[in-house]
Amino acid sequence: MPLFDPADFLIPAGLVHVCAAGETPVLHAQAMALSRHALDKSTGPAGRAKLDAEVERLRARLAAFWSVETGDIGLVASVAEGMSLLVESLDWRPGDNVLVDRNEYASVVAPLSLRGVELRFVPMAEPEAVAAAADARTRMVAVSAVSYLDARRHDLAALRAAADGVGALLVVDFTQASGWMPIEASIADFAFSACYKWMLGITGTAIAYWNRARQPGWAPATAGWYSIVTGPRPDYAAKLALRPDAGRFTRGNPAHAPCYALHAALDHHERYDRAAVQAHVQALTVALLARLDAAGIPSITPPDPRRHGASVCIAHERASRVVEGMAARGVLAWNGRGRIRISFHGYNTLSQIDPIMCALTAALSD
Known part of the structure; x- marks a missing residue:
């Protein structure tokens, strides 16, 4: 059955x-969820308050789904956007390198490649090889929890140890895992996932995880109105303050309609262990x-x-x-x-x- x-x-x-x-x-059920979004969007300021409330409620639900705190969860348009935000935020120096699998998905590798970071290709299925390839200039180990190419699962605990051995970040793409297996996102410093596969959502929004306990000082290099703390009008003459949690991943309006659709998906997921x-x-x-x-x-x-x-x-x-x-x-x-x-x-x-x-x-x- x-x-x-x-x-x-x-x-x-x-x-x-x-x-x-x-x-x-x-x-x-997503048709009804999107109809509810359309109604809320059409009802002026009160409706907009409902849209924003659904975003915050979604962050809390996704945090529970990934066994982390609500403040650690942000929303981006895609894994590629989230990874790009992260890559752009780091102070890369000549000689820095990142360890990735030669068959890693482009959303993880392309932001690094275009930034000009040295890529060291190591089979992520062999954590001992990853540890051997890491050195004092390794800034990141980037990996999909499950490979899109051959469905191979990677030993994230062993990769965490390899990254810790040289003080590097562990960045994980959970796209091919989230929705069918339990996720413990705190193994990573940063993690992302698309939501239109096993998560049962639609395109337009993706999960961004910031492990604030491990990386408390992280800040994106760019911002927008949604990712900063403001009153009625920002004082641009003063230093702008970023949101204190992973809400800083979202620079402009969240994708409200995909958020409503993802709520319907989580309603379904939460019926099953x-x-x-x-x-x-x-x-x-x-x-x-x-x-x-x-x-x-x-x-x-x-x-x-x-x-x-x-x-x-x-x-x-x-x-x-x-x-x-x-x-x-x-x-x-x-x-x-x-x-x-x-x-x-x-x-x-x-x-x-x-x-x-x-x-x-x-x-x-x-």
């Missing part, structure tokens, strides 16, 4: 939806990996569920065509970067493994 009721989602009839790592289907969701989706990944192995179809995802996430990835030179062929047979997977990605969430079931395998093997033969 599915853990989530598929009827709660806008999943087209007759389709198997296994592309949570790319986009999850929309909850029917994270450990139960993890057990459900990883039972599906293990079952699919076993079927692929029996069929002689190699996967680049580690078979041990302690080392992989909620996806199964297959490297293939015709990935785009294969995924199109699967869709034509009623199975929605994801493609890109030379691999087929099949991702599970709570609305999927073991009974869907057969149609997934049938669609995959037929598309591979096209």
Whole structure:
């Protein structure tokens, strides 16, 4: 049986939806949430107060979801924006370096690369190699909790130790983890996550976490009206004060509509224990990996569920065509970067493994 009721989602009839790592289907409840946003937006100053109250309520709910304090949670438009804000805030000096995996996602690496920071490519799946590559000029270890490319889970505790060994920041992208497994964000100095995948939200807002206990002096290099403390009118002749918490991540208006949609998603999430969701989706990944192995179809995802996430990835030179062929047979997977990605969430079931395998093997033969 599915853990989530598929009827709660806008999943087209007759389709198997296994592309949570790319986009999850929309909850029917989000239509009502967005209608409520539209009404609040249309009711003048009183409505605007409701919009802002929903943002603050969301920060508190996301903090509980990540087991941290409300003041540590801010909102950005995307992981790329949050990472850029962080990179721009640091006083980089010639010789400073950052350790990243060669296959890390662009939202994490591109802000560093364009800033001209030295990138040292180290396999994050080998914490001992990370520790060996770190030196006194290492400013940051940047990593996804779960790789978008092959669904490999990384040992964040070991990477935390490697970063601490040289006094570096540990920055984590939880996008491929948040929503199906428990998150303890305090392992990181800073962390981010998109919300339109397993979090069941929509694009336009992302989570930004600032570990104020570990990095109490952090401040962004730029600001806007929302990220500063003001009275009726800012005194620009005086030094502007930033908001004292992670609200300083948001420089201008928060994306109110995606916040309303994310509230509806959290209403759904809070009906289920994270450990139960993890057990459900990883039972599906293990079952699919076993079927692929029996069929002689190699996967680049580690078979041990302690080392992989909620996806199964297959490297293939015709990935785009294969995924199109699967869709034509009623199975929605994801493609890109030379691999087929099949991702599970709570609305999927073991009974869907057969149609997934049938669609995959037929598309591979096209």
